[in-house]
Amino acid sequence: MDPLPAVHERTGHVHREPGSAVVLITGVMASGKSTVAELLARRLPRAAHVRGDVFRRMIVSGREELLPEETAEARAQVELRQRISALVADEYARDGWTAIVQDIVLGADLARYVTRVRTRPLYVVVLAPDAASVHDRETGRPKTGYGPWTVDALDQVLREQTPHLGLWLDTSELTPQETVTRILADLPRARVQPD
Template sequence: MAGVHTAERPDCLIVTGMPGAGKSTVTRLIADRLPRSARLDGDFISRLVVSGRVGALGEPAEEAARQVELCNRNLCTLANNFSDAGFTPVVDWVIPDGAQLDFFVSLLPARRVLFVVLAPGIDVCRYRNTLRDPRERFDFDGYEDLESAMKRELGDVGWWFDTSALSPEQTADRIVREAGVKAATGQRRPPGGHWVTE
C-alpha cells in the first residue's frame, strides 16, 4: 500500500511546517480520511501545562527547551499507545531541526515514521495566517530563520511537499495516498550522518 499503512501496527505520521503552512487543517482532514486514526496536536499537548508554562520561544530558554522535550515525550507516548491499539497517529507539531526528529524516531522504535513537511513558502504561510480566526493567529517574525534551519537540517528527510497551489482537501488526499512512499524516514541517522530514506 503506497499510502499511510493502517494495519495491525500503523505507521506514525508526523506533519510539520512553519506557522501558517496548514498543519492543523490538513491533519484534521487526514485523520478524517483514515479508517482508524488519532490526531495529536502538539500545541494542545504543550498547553496541558497550566501553571509555570513557558512557550517554545519563551524565557528562560532552558525551561522552554525542557518543556518542549516534555511535550515531545508526551506526543510519542500517545502515538505509541494509539498505534499499539490499531489507530494511526497523526502528529501536528513544528519539528524545527534534526535533533528533535531524531528524538521522535528514537521514541517510536517499533513503527515506521512518516515525515511530511508542508512547504508552501513563506509568503503563503504569512498570508494564510492572516486568514485565521484572530484567536488562532500566531504572531511570528522568524520565518526566514526557521525555513533556513529546517532546510539545512531536514532538507533531505521525508517528503517536502509544496502545497501552495493545493487546497487543504487536495493536500490531505495526496498525503493519505502517497506518504507511505514519499515520506518514510528510514533508519535513525547516526550522529553527524544522514537519514536513509526508504
C-alpha cells in the same frame, strides 16, 4: 505491518493506508498542519489526531514559550511535549490505530522525534509552503501564532536546519484536500527508517 493498497472512493487514486502506524505532520506555523492532519485522519478508516500543542497547553503554571533566544526551561518543555506526544502516538498505534501527530518539529528536533517514536512504520510529512504563502495564511487566520518569531526566521529554520527526512511538500498552491491526496499517493516516500 506493511500498509495495504487502497483506492480512494472519490478520486479513484490508488494509495496506501498506513494501518497501525505513526504519521508526523510538521511545518512552520500557518503551514496547514492542523487542517491537513485532521483531514488525513478523517480519510483513513481508523485514525487518531494527536495534537502536540495540547500537551504544551496542559502546563498551567511555569510554562515558558520557545522563543528565538531559547531558555533551558523552554527547551526542556518542548522536549517534554515531544516525548509525551511520541508516547501517545505509540500507544494508539500499538492498539491498531494510525496516529496522526501534528506539531512544529523543526531543526534537530525532527531527528530526535523520529528516534522517540518506537512504532514502525513511521512516516514524516513536512509541509513546506513558501514564505510568501505563509505570510498570506497567517494574515488570514483568526489566531496569531508568530509572536516574537517572524515567518522568514522560522522558514529559515525549516529550510536550513531541518534534516530532509520523509516527504516534503511545497503546499503553496495546494488546498488542504489536495495536500492530503498527495500525502496518501506518496506515502511510501514519507516512510523513514531511523538508525
